[in-house]
Amino acid sequence: MNVSDLSAPPRGRGLLIPLLLALLVFVGLPAMLAGFDRGYFYQIANLALIFILLSASMHLVTGVAGLLHLGHAAFYGVGAYTAALLSTKFGLGFTVTLPLSGVVAALIAFLVALPTMRLVSIYFAVATLAIGQMLYLVMLNWVEFTKGPNGIIVTKGLELFGFSLSGRLATYYTVATVVALCVLAIGRLSHSYYGNALRSIREDDQCADAMGVSTARLKMEAFTLSAFFAGVAGSLWAHMTGYISPGDFKFSESILILAMVVVGGLGSLPGAVIGALLLILLPEGLRAFGDFRNIMVGLVMFLSILLLPKGLLGEVSALQLARRQLGAAWRNTVKGEGIGWR
C-alpha cells in the first residue's frame, strides 16, 4: 500500500457533517426560535453562540498551543468596551466596530505578550491572570473613560452597512454568521500545519525550538489571534445586549471559559463548542431549582477532570473526525507543489 492510498479516503462524505451543522444552525434553530417566539430563548441562543466563540478562541491558545490563559475574559471586555466607546463617543456602527474591537484587543494582547511570552507553564498562567486583573481594574476604576461600575449603555444595535438588523431573528442570524465564520477560521488554524506547529510547542517547546519551530513567535501569534476573536465576541455582546459593565468580564468569566475548554477536551475544537453549549444550557435548564449557575460550573469542571481527563470529545477523536472531514481536500505532492489541505 503506498502513501497516496493512505491519505485518500472516499470522497463525498467529507461535507456531510459540516452541512448538517450549518443546516441546524441556520435553518433548524431559527425555525424553532420563531416557533416558540419568546425573547428569552433568543437571548440564550445568542449567549451560547458568543460563548462558543469565546471558548473556541480559548481553545486556540490553551488547548492547541498549551498556554494556560487565566485572563481571557479581559480581552473579551476590551472588545466590548471598544465597541461601546466607539459607538457612544463617535457614533460608529456595528459594521465598523466589529473588526475594530478585534483589532484593539489583539493590539493590547500583542503589547502585553511582548515581555511575557518567554515565560512557561505556571509563570505564564500567573502573568495572564495579572494582566487580566489589571485590565479589569482599568475598566472598573477609570471612571471618566469607561464610566466605571455603572457600565455603558450602547444605543446602536446590530446593523450591516446601514441596514438595521436589530430584530430578534436578524440579531440571531448576524451573531450566528459572525460566530460561524470565526469558528471556521479557528478550525482552519488549528487543523493545519500551523496548528501542528502549535501542538508541538505544547508537547515540548524546547524540542520544537531545536527542530526549527519559532516558539516565541508562534506563541505570540496564537495569543494575539485568540485575543482578536475574543474582542470580536465582545463587540457582538456589546451591540447585542445594549449594556455592558465590568462585572461581565471579571476573573470568574475567564474561569468559566477555561472550564468550557477543559470539559470539552483540551485541544479539541468540537469539544470546546460542546463544552460551551453544556455550561451555558445546563445552568439555564436548572434555573427552576434556584441560582446554581456558578456552582454547577465548578462541579461539572471538577467531575470532568476527575472522571473524563480527556474531556467529552478528546483531542484524538476530534483530530480523527477532522481528518475524515478534511481528508477529502488533502493533496499529496502534485507536480512539485507541497502537500497539505487546500
Next chain:
Amino acid sequence: MIDPYYLQQLAIGLSLGMTYALMAIGFTLIFGVLNVVNFAHGEVYTLGAFAGLVLISATAPPIFAVIFIALAIGAMAGFSLERIAFKPFRRFTDEASLKSRAMRESTLLSSLAVSIVVREALEIVFGSQMRSVPFEYLINTPVRIGPVILVTGDFIIFGVAAAMLIGLQYLLTRTRIGLSIRAVSNNPLGAKYVGIDTDRTIIMTFVVGSMMGAAAGILTGLYYGAIFPAMGFVPGIKAFVAMVMGGLSSIPGAVICALILGISESMATTFVSSGWSDMVAYGFLILTLIFFPNGLFGARRERV
C-alpha cells in the same frame, strides 16, 4: 522629621503584609512538597473567617477561642482539600508522572474547581453580601504612641503572625514532621526511598499551610469588620504574588516580599484612590516575572 502620617501607613502596611505573609507561607509550603499551585488557598482564608463569624454569632467567646476555632477549621479544610482535589490525581507516583505537566495542570484546575464550589456554596448559605462583625469583637480601638495613632488590631495581627512564624520555624527545623516536610520538598522520590510516608507528609503540609491561611482570614475579618464569600480572592492573589517574588520555594523570601507588598500598598493609598492600589501587586508581579524570573530570593531554576 518624618510626617507621622507616613509612620502610621507604615505600621498599617506591616500588619497587612503580615496577613499576606501567613497566606504566602501556605502557598509556599504546598508548592514545595507537590510542585503545584493550590488555587483553593483563598477559600481556606474565607472559611477561617466564616468559622470565626459563626462562632461569634452563636455564642460570645473570647477572642482567642475565635482564633482557635478558625485554626481548627483551617486544618480540617486543608485535610479535606488535599483528599478531594489533590489525592485523586496522584495515582501514579513514579518520577516521570510527578514531573509531568498534564498532572500538574489537572491538579491546578481541580483546585480551581473546588475553590469555585466552596465559594458558591458559601454564597448560597450566607448570601453574597458583606456580613458585619459585632462591634465588641472589632479590633480597632485606637492606641496612641507619640504622634502616631494605631489600632489594637495592628498589634494583634503582628503578634499572632509573628508567633505563628516562630512556631512554623520550630516545626520545620526541630520536629520530625518538619524534617519530613523538608525532605519531601527537597526530593519526593528520595524521601520515599528512605522510608518517609510521603502521603502523610503532604497531608500535614496542607494542614499546616491551611491553618496559617485561616488565621489570616479571621484576623483580617476582625480588623476590617467585613466578611463575605469572595473575600479570599484578592488576598490569595497578593499572597501568590509574594510567593512568586520570593522565589516560589523560599519561606523567608515569601515573608519579606509579603511585607514589601503590604507596605507599598498602604503607601500607595496615600497617592491614588484605594481602587487602584491593587494595581501595585499586579505591577510588582509582572515586573518580577520579567526582570527577576527566579524571584528575588529564590534558588536558580532551570527555566521559568
